[in-house]
Amino acid sequence: MSADWQQVRDKLRAEFGAAAFKSWLAPIELDSFADARAVISVPTRFMRDWVARHYLGRITQLLRDGTGDSGPRTVEIIVRGGVASGPVSAQEGFAAASAPAPTRNAPRGNPRRSHEDVSAPLDPRFTFDNFIVGKSNEFAYAAARRVAEAQTAPFNPLFLYGGVGLGKTHLMHAIAWHIHKADPNRRVISLSAEKFMYQFIRALRFQDTMAFKEQFRSVDVLMIDDVQFISGRETTQEEFFHTFNALVDQNRQVVISADKSPSDLEGMEERLRSRLGWGLVADIHQTDYELRLSILQSKAEKLGSQIPPKVLEFLAHKITSNVRELEGALNRVVAHSTLVGRDISLEVTQEVLHDLLRANDRRVTIEEIQKRVAEHFNVRIADMHSARRARAVARPRQVAMYLAKQLTSRSLPEIGRKFGGRDHTTVMHAVRKVEELRSADSSFSEDVELLRRMLET
Ligand code: ADP
Ligand code: MG
Numbered sequence: 001m002s003a004d005w006q007q008v009r010d011k012l013r014a015e016f017g018a019a020a021f022k023s024w025l026a027p028i029e030l031d032s033f034a035d036a037r038a039v040i041s042v043p044t045r046f047m048r049d050w051v052a053r054h055y056l057g058r059i060t061q062l063l064r065d066g067t068g069d070s071g072p073r074t075v076e077i078i079v080r081g082g083v084a085s086g087p088v089s090a091q092e093g094f095a096a097a098s099a100p101a102p103t104r105n106a107p108r109g110n111p112r113r114s115h116e117d118v119s120a121p122l123d124p125r126f127t128f129d130n131f132i133v134g135k136s137n138e139f140a141y142a143a144a145r146r147v148a149e150a151q152t153a154p155f156n157p158l159f160l161y162g163g164v165g166l167g168k169t170h171l172m173h174a175i176a177w178h179i180h181k182a183d184p185n186r187r188v189i190s191l192s193a194e195k196f197m198y199q200f201i202r203a204l205r206f207q208d209t210m211a212f213k214e215q216f217r218s219v220d221v222l223m224i225d226d227v228q229f230i231s232g233r234e235t236t237q238e239e240f241f242h243t244f245n246a247l248v249d250q251n252r253q254v255v256i257s258a259d260k261s262p263s264d265l266e267g268m269e270e271r272l273r274s275r276l277g278w279g280l281v282a283d284i285h286q287t288d289y290e291l292r293l294s295i296l297q298s299k300a301e302k303l304g305s306q307i308p309p310k311v312l313e314f315l316a317h318k319i320t321s322n323v324r325e326l327e328g329a330l331n332r333v334v335a336h337s338t339l340v341g342r343d344i345s346l347e348v349t350q351e352v353l354h355d356l357l358r359a360n361d362r363r364v365t366i367e368e369i370q371k372r373v374a375e376h377f378n379v380r381i382a383d384m385h386s387a388r389r390a391r392a393v394a395r396p397r398q399v400a401m402y403l404a405k406q407l408t409s410r411s412l413p414e415i416g417r418k419f420g421g422r423d424h425t426t427v428m429h430a431v432r433k434v435e436e437l438r439s440a441d442s443s444f445s446e447d448v449e450l451l452r453r454m455l456e457t
Helices: 002-025 045-054 056-070 138-149 168-182 193-205 209-217 234-249 270-276 289-303 309-318 323-340 346-352 354-361 366-377 391-407 412-418 424-440 442-456
Strands: 029-034 037-042 074-079 088-090 158-162 188-192 221-225 253-258 280-284
Touching: 002 045, 002 056, 037 045, 045 056, 045 074, 056 074, 138 158, 138 168, 138 253, 138 280, 158 168, 168 188, 168 221, 168 253, 188 193, 193 209, 193 221, 193 234, 209 234, 221 234, 234 253, 234 270, 289 309, 289 323, 309 323, 309 346, 323 346, 323 354, 346 354, 366 391, 366 412, 366 442, 391 412, 391 424, 391 442, 412 424, 424 442
Parallel strands: 037 074, 158 253, 158 280, 188 221, 221 253
Antiparallel strands: 029 037, 074 088
């Protein structure tokens, strides 16, 4: 049976995705299975109700499918360590997934929580002062500052979006800090969409949605982080939509962040998506080299650590994924050198960050380089591998080899192989040739630089 259970788990992960699996499904254990009755358990009552409501039907079905005739007729879900409040079960022909969570054991008069409880604690480092502005984030930064400094909402909502680790949460906390400092009486709630959902479900469960509505609708500024989290959660979206409208109608400021633009948010109700785009939409782009370097310089200064400029430049060059990784890389290097009592050098950095550097390298592949370079010089991709030696194709090929050497961690023989099985000396020759040309011909050099930048971001 344990093998079957593992299969059920694998299927659940595939069907519901890694995030839902981690939060709700991974903690489920199969306790017993006998006499056509399976018992599964979870750590808390809240989880029991949630799982019963959303997943038990599917779990039951998968357990049955996997075990054929000998499968369970009923699946019961209990709380481990047993708070005796009765199991919830899915019986044959009964869809527990649509049954409401039981509330009969819920305590009445659930205490109201103040907005300080609801709001996530603010990170003291996430202030405007600590935010380094560059081309990729200047618009989002300016918009956030406007909102923080204004007494009435200059645009509603402010919708910030961008990839992970690019500073969305930082900017939201910075707004909250700024307002808090300027006027401690203004009420700001800042929380993740995930937490908003928890609160809402909790309120439903305790039949206390009035207090829930009140606490959100009486704030001056509401900030919801990572709103993509409520994609596909219809009831939560509905509630969020009403809260949102109530606040905007009263001219209270709403700030939203997400990993995509409003129109690209899948699994969001159309009217909510369009409503989210009514205010100001500001995106944060991938960082460029200059911004990464400024961020590193500022962090290094704060760490009070002697880091050679060469190392900072190296990191800014190599860790291109996002600011969170960049910071993490710097911290690791500093921690390592403090621990082993060695000065920070380029070698130490490369050693310590070996895995991270590889992961960032993998972002540009030789195939991508060949494709971009071929496009740029208007030759066929096949010419990257061909034996043709005409200058018109040989030069682009050399540029591609040069960029492969610069932008990936592949060795010369590896690069040679990718270019139609050429010898490593050919690659070496190409690299030298391009370097030579770059110093002799500035427009050629700019061309190559442009390609490099395009490939890097
Ligand atoms: P997101 O919410 O977009 O995933 P965060 O706001 O959590 O990203 O930022 C990740 C980390 O990078 C945080 O430690 C944050 O302080 C830092 N960071 C991001 N952008 C900047 C910036 N422009 N200047 C300084 N630090 C930044
Ligand atoms: Mg964030």
